[in-house]
Amino acid sequence: MNKEFRNQESNTQGDGYLPGLAIDAVIFGFHDNQLKVLLLAYKNTGLYALPGGFIHDDEDVNQAARRVLLDRTGLTNIFLDQFYVFGDYSRYDPEPLRAIMLARGYTPPADHWLLKRFISVGYYALVDFTKAIPTPDAISDSCDWYSLDNLPQLMQDHNQIIQKALQTLQTNLDQKLIGFNLLGEEFTMGELQSLYETVLGKKLIRAAFQRKILSLGILERIAKKFTGGAHKAPYLYRFTSVR
Amino acid sequence: MNKEFRNQESNTQGDGYLPGLAIDAVIFGFHDNQLKVLLLAYKNTGLYALPGGFIHDDEDVNQAARRVLLDRTGLTNIFLDQFYVFGDYSRYDPEPLRAIMLARGYTPPADHWLLKRFISVGYYALVDFTKAIPTPDAISDSCDWYSLDNLPQLMQDHNQIIQKALQTLQTNLDQKLIGFNLLGEEFTMGELQSLYETVLGKKLIRAAFQRKILSLGILERIAKKFTGGAHKAPYLYRFTSVR
DNA sequence: ACTTATTGTATCATTATGTTACAATAATAA
């Protein structure tokens, strides 16, 4: 990986990559009843950013996004979808990348490809928090989960990108039943409801939620989960993969 | 316009344009109870294609899409939205563009920028059929409406692009009330229902449709429309712009 | 055995949608 960025850096014209096009990935996880996103902190710069990358000139754009996701989380077979292209001219700001390269002790030439204008394809992914292994890229100190309601200031327009991704997630939550991708294999109805409430940012009616979800016929009841709490044990459910 | 393409053609390295990025626009219209799209036929090649274009290096991508729409229809202030980025490597096929340039009597160099791989941002627009003035670009014979259920074979993956645009239109029809953009200022309930039926490809129940639409409180009843038919005259409605 | 918190579900209320019916009414024909 370090190799990859060194290549992107010293390869001043970006040979082998599609010029001017990048990927930004909003990777959602769910933990402690909080919706989280994966962020990178860049070395010696105080800059935070979304995981992202560039597209090889013989690679599908969607495939490049999967590669980014794999590199940052170790996960494959994950829900991942485009949600918007960020292409305003006003986004153009070479300073953060210049700062990152300078902080690495590399002074890029003025016409370095990474300092040119980039259009970014926004992707959002829903991953099982417990399965992802956050992995920094070559030029970042850390790759970590940050709660959505407590985000740091991000590079460029990355905060807005996250907002737009969240909107997309909210409108597609029921419609495409994508929410399940944020949970593990097995979960209780309470956990599922809590996920929905967190994503949508509002309370749902317990009885109605349970009835609705069960009526979809996509859940399989497995066993009871003895939580150790002084109350009836909830059932565990599993998403019936056959659809 | 001719000037613009001559510039794109003779400017073999595409200076002034974002490299490798294009726009394809699926422009929907509604007429004679049919959903139509605007297509270009290219000179001396027998090729049909979606209207499209490139992005100036100081231009917003969305703005470039508006420019394409304006150039092909003469319309501004139109519903226009991104719906997908077509970025598979397998799309890459320089032959159609080479054929177009050759048919114009221009032999492009092997490294001509228009023969390189392009990623395409798909936009869909909903326009008032009666207001649009289909206008060919510099290298096409014609710009015309084609019924969706009777499309010619299109260049590259443009047929699939239209299919994806249609899916997007269908899922967003109620949700965002975008359907109204396909009608003129004033319309009858029957016309609106017919539009919905055509887009969704299924019959709707008249009484329920009317009740539902009216309950949204977004329509203003204006006057009766005397159609000349031997029956009660329907009311004309207008979309209340205030939302 | 009693208490507590939580779960699963039944019950009823309310709202939304599907279905049928019918009066109102333009244009035409008698």
Next chain:
DNA sequence: TTATTATTGTAACATAATGATACAATAAGT
């Protein structure tokens, strides 16, 4: 002028979906 016809607007009822409340079942602690 008066019937005829096709279509519209909407009422009325039936069915389905959702909201709200209630309550029995039940783990675990006391």
